[in-house]
Every structure is written in C-alpha cells, then in structure tokens.
Amino acid sequence: MTDTEPSQQVTRWLARFAERLAAADSAGVLALFEQHCYWRDLVALTWSLATFEGKPEIQGMLERCLPAALPAAFSLEGEPRTDAAGVTEAWFRFETGVAVCRGQVRLREGLCWTMFTCMLDLKGFEEKRGAQRGMGVRFGAVKGRKTWTDDRREDAASLGREVQPYCLIIGGGQGGVTLAARLKMLNVPALVVDKHAKPGDAWRERYKSLCLHDPVWNIHLPYLPFPDHWPVFTPKDKIADWIEAYVSIMELNIWSATEAKAARYDDARGEWVVTVERQGETMELRPKHLVVATGMAGAPAVPDYRGRESFAGLACHSSDYRSGEAFRGKRCIVIGSNNSAHDISADLWEHGADVTMVQRSSTLVVRAETLRRFFSSKLYSEEALAAGITTEKADFTVASRPYAVMAEAQKATYVDLRKHDAAFYDALRQAGFLLDFGEDETGLSMKYLRRGSGYYIDVGASELIIDGRVKLRSGVEVERLTKDGVALSDGSLLAADLIVYATGFDPMEIWLERLISPAVAAKVGHIWGLGSGTRRDPGPWVGEIRNMWKPTRQEALWLQGGNLFQARFYSKLLALQLKARMEGIETPVHDPKDMGRP
C-alpha cells in the first residue's frame, strides 16, 4: 500500500488546490503551501516568465491573475515520485480559459514547496503533429492548383515586400531558427534576417577546433531530433550543417547576407519600422513584433590598452581567431581565461606555438566529464533515455526548478564535485591558476545564468596549463602594449608575435542601443542575469533571466537566445506569446519584479 501513498496524497492535494483556485480563494490556496515556497509560472497565468517567492508574492500573483486565467481541469500526469529527502514530485495537466498547460508540484510533508505552471498550447491553435498533420496534397481535380513549391516560392517572394511578416527575427543562429520553427508550427508569419552568407555560418566562422560543450542529448533543436548516431559532442561545422539543413526541412523564411541597420517603433501604427540591407539593397520592413536573437553577447569587447597601435605583431579578438596553423614556433599571448581563451591556447599549442595565457581574474573550471557525471547525465544521457526521461521530460524538469532553489542545489553538488576532482584543482592552483566556483560557490550553471562568462569547461587545456606546456601569468593585468608585446602590471614584459583578446563581449543591451536607440535600451534595462548582485549581474533579485523570452518594457520588442536548451525550450513559450497577440487573445502581463509593473 505504501507504493500508492504518494499518489493518493498528491491526488488529494491537487483536488483541494484546484477547488481553492476555482473559488479564487488565494488564502485557501496558500494554506496548502509551506512558508518557504515558490511558484514559477511560464506564461500560463502571468503571460510572462516569473517566479514568485514566499506567500505574499504568490498571493499578489493569484489575486491579480486568477480572475482572468481561470485555471481548471487539473489531472495528474504520470506517477508521482518521492525522493530520498522526502520530496514528492508530481506532474499534472490543467487548462486556463485559453490554453492547455502543464504543472508540477513538489510537496514536503503534504505542503507545496515549489509550484510550476507552464503553458503548452493555445486552445484551437495546437501544432499540427502526428494524427493532426496535414495531408500535403489535396486529392481530386482542382483547377488552378498550387503546388507546395508554388506556395513556397510565392511566400518567399512576397514576404517582406507585398506581405509584411508578423514577426521579424534578427539573427539566424540557434535562437533565431528555433523561434522561427516554433512560429512556423503556429502559423505565425515570420522572417529571419541574418548577416551571414548562409545558415550555420555563425558557427562556421568560429575557431576551427570549437566543439559544443553540451552533450548531444541536451542540444536537440525542436521537432527534428538528432539521429541516434550523432556524436556526443558536436564539432562546430557539423552543427552549422545541421542548422542549414534544419532551415530547409522546417521551411523557414530566412534572408541571409542581410543586416538590420536601424529599427524604431511606430506607436501610432503599432508596428516596427526596420531598415535592413539585403545584398546591397536597402529595404524597410514593418513587422508587428521584433525579436532580437543575435546571441546573448553583444559586440566583441577589446580593452583599450595603452600602446595598442604600437604593437608590431598580429592582434585579434577571440571571435576573429580561426586556427593556430600559421603560428607554429611563434610567441602567442592569449589575454583572458574563459572558454575561448582556453580553447585557443590549446589550439595554438597543438599547432606548435609558444603560448602564454594572461589570466586577469579568477576563473571557474570544471572538467567536461565531471560536468556530465554530476549534472547532465541525470537528465540528458543514454541512461536517462533508458529510464524514460526523454529530452522533453528533462527540459520540463529543469524548467520546474526555481532559480533560487537551483542555486542551493548546485552549491551542495559542488562540494562533492570539488572533492571528486580535488587532485585536478590542486594541480591547477599549483600552476598558479586562480580558481573560483562563483562568489557564493554555486558553480558553473549559476555563473552562466548570471553573466554568461567567467568559466572554462575543461576539454584539455587545463592539463597544458598544469604541466606548463601552456605558460600562465595570473593575477596580473595588462599595463600597456609595446612594439614587441605586452607589459604586465607586475613590471614584466612578454614578447609576442600574436595577441588574442579573449576578453569577452559587451552586454547584449548594446545591440538595442545601436539598432533602436539608447533611450529604448535604457528603458528595457539590463538583459540576462538573475539580479544576484554578483559580478556583472546587478541586483535587485529578479529570480528569472531578465528580459529574455518575455515582454520587455518596450512594446513589441522581444529577446530570444541562450544555449541550445534555452533556445529550444523557451522558443515555444515566446512563440505562444506572439501567437496569442496575433490572434487577439487577451494577454494581461503580470511580472512585477522584472518589468517593474504591478
């Protein structure tokens, strides 16, 4: 009988929860929650991505959102599971007035610790998949029949000219194409403009040795999973080819070799005026919505060191670095200690260069295998698949965790992780490497979510640093450049034939400044980060990634991007928000912490 207890307990809890929600009795709902509770809502109730922490915040959300959302028709999905710590996790389905949704509750001693609610589909606008798929051809004889190719060509020829896209997406990387695919499935006319010559080139143009650091199980694009012989770690040109194929297979409208030059919102007409340059031709587009999907980093940031112009050798930013082939026997300095700094140092060494890395500040390092062992293998791996955890299930599981809860869990795991790799970390420190695990020891994922930088996933370069094959100068700053190389803050000089600035990127809001205006960029505010108050993630605490995939303070302006998990998962939620607006569905946004509105 014990086996069925969690199920019965959850069933009872869910019934009471549903009943109190139906009665719009927020106090009654909160009586089912423990004091230290969270509610993460993705579009279902708030028409935004928002996490409410503690009873007062949740009560405020319920009072504002329940009357419009009308959540109902709750039913358990699958079997609840109770973990060793006594937390019972249960998935359920429910509906609002306009949408089909999924939720998850984590119960501790019969009370809700975390609640997760997420929109899946707008009723009446479900994706046409499986038994609902189209016929592809109309049987019978039809005068003036248009073929698939006729339709595709006419669509492509008129879009952006006679017919304006409902949604314009700037950037054709993984962010742009995943969103375009989601919108395609929802029949939202969308156009992607991308400055590169063809789809995938944003990856192709990166340095030669680049490989994705996330394993295959976590990098699927929506609708078209990788075949099961796809390698664990994808080389950059292979993901580029995949994206190119994906654009064709998903029938996405993408203008390559097209740059967005300027955009302004026409309040009176409720549409954007976007100037683009397409293969020499300047055109004006008028989409209702504008999505910036140019990547979570802004333009390359190169520090303005004194004497930069006097350096007689070659210098480039990491984003312009391609390969170490030309640098056999040359003296190379890599300034910085993030992922690309490490990858480039290793690549130069592999090509026979004499390499010195200049580490200016402490860096988080985790070995790729260790990362898999402690994190991704539980949700994204063959073992997870064998245990029935599909990519979709894994994605929802990740999404169900409030970021504050995630931070605590990460911190605990890093204690074990650091023990597991103690010898490795000792050796790195011994070599003079300045290590950190985040200001509050919460590790890589949190650093990624807070600032998207400051770490290296070790696939080989650390070994080179440990044994001195790649030289390291740490805890120093670059004082100035000379004709021959770099003068460091400790007074030493480093001679160089090549300097690589692995010095990161401007924040994303720079794109908005340049494309739209400083005023709009300022109104929208900081993009990315949780408001943790740690370096490069200014507070106050928001509990969600700021401004991503959800309404911003600029009407009809959206940001899409992130890693492949985020591009895949959040693209659907962003697409639903756009679809709802296109169909004239009421979308009362409640996102008090991020948007500063009640």
Place this chain on the structure above:
Amino acid sequence: MTDTEPSQQVTRWLARFAERLAAADSAGVLALFEQHCYWRDLVALTWSLATFEGKPEIQGMLERCLPAALPAAFSLEGEPRTDAAGVTEAWFRFETGVAVCRGQVRLREGLCWTMFTCMLDLKGFEEKRGAQRGMGVRFGAVKGRKTWTDDRREDAASLGREVQPYCLIIGGGQGGVTLAARLKMLNVPALVVDKHAKPGDAWRERYKSLCLHDPVWNIHLPYLPFPDHWPVFTPKDKIADWIEAYVSIMELNIWSATEAKAARYDDARGEWVVTVERQGETMELRPKHLVVATGMAGAPAVPDYRGRESFAGLACHSSDYRSGEAFRGKRCIVIGSNNSAHDISADLWEHGADVTMVQRSSTLVVRAETLRRFFSSKLYSEEALAAGITTEKADFTVASRPYAVMAEAQKATYVDLRKHDAAFYDALRQAGFLLDFGEDETGLSMKYLRRGSGYYIDVGASELIIDGRVKLRSGVEVERLTKDGVALSDGSLLAADLIVYATGFDPMEIWLERLISPAVAAKVGHIWGLGSGTRRDPGPWVGEIRNMWKPTRQEALWLQGGNLFQARFYSKLLALQLKARMEGIETPVHDPKDMGRP
C-alpha cells in the same frame, strides 16, 4: 491461463527447433513444419535473399547452409500473438557464427507454416548508435589534431583519387543515398555518383504536380525519421529537399553532375574499372564492388510509331513532362494509362487543357484512400504507431511474408476492396475504362513486385475520366502519327498540340547492357519481378525479386532500389553483404532458384 498458452507453445516449439538445428538434423527440423511450408531467409543463412517453398526445398537449404551458419542462441522477442484464423506469430532473436539475427515463425496447430530469418548485424561490426555513438571530439591536448572538417575534406578530396572507394554506387536517388547511409554506418568506404546537378534533383525534375503516393509512415529513410508534422503525402520537391539535407546530415560522399560511362570487371585484380565523367573531367574509378541504383526502370521507352517525325506539335515522354502551364486551351493527348499518364492528364486539365487519354491496355486502379484503409493503415499509420507498431516493426512484418503467401492474402483483400469501391469501379467501366486487378486478381502490390507498372493510384484523375472532363479512348492502339495528331487503330483521328508518351520505361537490365556489356546483362538476366509468368514477369517462379539487393551472376555487381520501403529495408541487407566481404568473412551464397547455382 489461455493467455499464456501461445507463449508456452511457441517457447516449446522454438526450443525444439533450436535443438534440431544445433544437431544439424534437417529431418528433425522439418518434422516441426507443416507440409505446405515456407522459409524466407534474408542473408542470415543463405548469404542471399531466398525463399524456400515446401519441405524438399527447405531440406536442401538446411543441409547446405547449417554447417556454416550454425544458428544458435534462440530467444523469444516480445509476446507471440494469435490471430482470428488461429495463426500464432512469434518473433525471436538468434545468432549465427558471425551475425546477430531476427526471426519470425508463424505456427498453425503447432507446426510451422512460415519461417523468416534475417540478419541484423555482423558481430563486432555493429552500428555505433545510442550508447555506442562516437564522442565527436578527442578530449585532451593532441599535437597535429585533425578536426571533423579536416577529416571530411581530406576524405572527400582523396576518395576516388588517391583512395578508391570499396563500393561505388551509381545513382543518387533514394536507393543510392539509403545504401550510402547504411555503408557509412558500417564504415564501408563508398562513393555515390549521380548525373544530376545536386542531390534530390532526380525528384525535382519530375512533373510539377507529383506527390509521393505512399504515406509518410512508410517513406522514412534510415536513421533520420521525418519529424512528426511531416505531411501525409510528400510533394516531390519536398522529398528532394529532404534527400539533399539527408546527404549532408549523414555525411555521404556524393559526386553530383557525374555520369558513369562504362564499367568492366577486372577479374584478375578483383575490382571494377569504371569510367565516369565528372563536370567535364573523365576519370577512372576502381571500386571492389559496383552497385547500380539508377531506379527500377530503365531508359524512357517511346514506341516507334509510324510518322512520328511528321507530327507538327510538341511531343515528349512523361519523364520530360514538367507542367501543364503552357497548354491552356490546347489539345493534348496522353498515350498510356499508368500513374504518370493519369497525373499528367489531371495536371493538364487543371491548367485548362483539352485532354484525351489513350488507354492501350487494361489498367489496375485503386483509390489512394482505399489503399490506405485496406493496406498501409494496418502497419504504417498513426493508429499503428499508437499500437506500438514502429516503422521498424512494420518493415519486418512486411518482410516476414513470403511473396507466395502475400499474393494469396492480397487476392482475398481485393475481393473486399472491390466491393467497398464497387460504385467507383462501375462508373469507371461505364466511362469505357478498361480495368483489371492483375491477371490473377492479386492487385496492386503484386503488379508492382512483378513488373512495376500497369496501375494507377487514384488521387483525382479517375473522377475526371468518369465524368468525361478528361476524354478517354480505350482499347485502341496508336496506328501512326500525322502532322496534326494521332491516328488510332479504330480508324479515328485525334488532333493534338501536345502528345505525352506515358509509355513507361525499358527494363532495368538495359542499364547494364549500356554501362557494362550485353554479355554481362545477359549473364545477370532479368531484373525485378518474381517469375510469376504473368505479363512482363517471365517465369520460372523465383519467389524473390530477381537480382535485387543480393548477389547476381556477375561477381561484385549489385542492384539496389525500389520504393522507399524497399530502399530503406533492403539497403541494410545489401550493406551487410558488402561489409562481410570487406572484412573477409566467408559468405557462401545459396540461392538455387534465382542464381541458378546450387
């Protein structure tokens, strides 16, 4: 208890079967079979595709093959099922000395009616999928590291020049690319040469309105299933785009715009000498094996009617027809009544032409919806998927049926099918259409397997014929052409601006005659067909499709092709045969009926 009876019965039967096989006791094995029995073996025991009918044939096979094959380690796979007719169907796994195999037995009253044995993988050469997939990158620092792109480029640059492909595939349609994908997964160096400008063009160059007649569930290519929003019937340009993407994703080596001009087998060196013309350059390739995958039809066949040169209008073969756009208001004659004749007639009518179809001999017509209802929906449909019948399971189920048994089953189904569509068939006959259902009433599939022609899957043209919007002249032959049109055998004249010869194709062996020599073509003999002794399928009865996917009488010459099901399923078996030869595994071929050797 009755539920477990079939399972127990099969388990007992399989144990005895395995025991008698292990003892090489063919009489003991046959004691477990009913008198009227079949054994279809795909590569597992015979190193060919062969069906043995009745006890004497099976006994001969066992006596010859058992000592080398050593089948063992039999175990049931899944639950046996007993149908309404009392036939119990059970799948099992087993091994031979060199391979892992799957089998199926159909028992009637405790005795074997049909036995099916099929090779799955060569031991030690399994495909690297799932948990066995490659890493994609080598962690650690490696001097002189080659990236994925370096390897791909070097591979592509050297193949056919410094490095000869083990296997050369002529034809880059679905047959060529599916086999190339199978060989890629088995690490058999293969090169595809294709005359078209780019992958998929063989489809793109067909007439505009063409759509695949098989539904999506039955047209998957290996390893990369269509996404679940793919339309039921795929337009020809969409399948072309898919094939193009497939070639990229599967990393196939394909030379487009390359024509194979001549081939001869160098017996002394045990390799082919193949002359190809690649974008103007004449080259000589020396593969160990040559696969002709140019489609199951030979060159377009245009009857040599008297007066052809005198016709003043336009004339083309159906394979050169593109669209009816230019023929609004024009008088068009379509000679023939197969699939393309119907599709082209409808396309011309849809574009406002005045169309007459000249039906020279009776034709089998089945409505596409009816075909789905009576056949494919049981194995290839959403309902089948919901019932756990994956494409793989469906493929093996189809393959498990001996063709002789299939013919009987089809015949029975067609009785019902014709009742279901009686009104439709009456109306067609009323319009003067000459109908047949195969000489022995076995229907479309058998006609396809026997001659690959003589039928129309109705997607709309029959309605036009029934109500006279497309005019029909049936039971007449073309006597001669005149300046203005066609003179028919009944003395009438048909004026025409356009004549389309939907008159089919030469048999496949024509390719061999032209590419290799008439002598080799004659040695190989007829390609395709079962030996049914019906029209265009000369006897004697073979019980397998002649010369396809298996050893031919010409050393190291193979034929690959067929519809998408066949290209998908049999490509694996052909690839295993090639891989075994590459690895030096003994492959004693036993195929007495088709190859005429013991």
